[in-house]
Amino acid sequence: MKTQDLFSLLEQHKDKALLFEYAPNCFVGTNYHITEVKHITIDSVDCGAQTDSWKETIIQLWESPNDIENSKHMSVLKALGILKKVGQMKPYILNAEVKFEYSNSSFHTAQLFVNQSKIDDGKLIIQLGIEKTxxxxxxxxxxxxxxxxxxxxxxxxxxxxxxxx
Incomplete structure (x- = not known):
């Protein structure tokens, strides 16, 4: 998913709770925060000596131990507000691939692609997944x-x- 597509999706569902499914039936906790947004430029050389470059937007999610009692997920509106504030400080490359960086005590740190999204009972669920090397x-x-x-x-x-x- 491109960064612009994520923003469009969020704009369409401002009234919903925002959940992230990082593996089948495994969700980022209700105590998550958006702790960092990275605007990345990849400049690479592959094993065949071919060069390539591209941009990525990486949004880091973190479960705060201080908010463990929180029973509600962040709203799409709040997440959109955070992401817009970031964009005012450091403009987004809107055609950059967006990934979510996440880990917890039972899931290693990974940069996860957006596989798809769905609406379920007033919630916008962003389904994440890995891509093999x-x-x-x-x-x-x-x-x-x-x-x-x-x-x-x-x-x-x-x-x-x-x-x-």
């Missing part, structure tokens, strides 16, 4: 697509005799 230079490295889908591999992706760096 992948070799961007399969042709250069001589990696066949089916070999990447196997659970285990006898040889590493980029062998010493391959064309990877």
């Amino acid at each position: 992948d070799c961007k230079a399969k042709d250069t490295c001589g990696i066949a697509e089916p070999a990447m889908e196997q659970e285990t591999q006898d040889e590493p992706c980029c062998s010493p005799t391959g064309n990877c760096c």
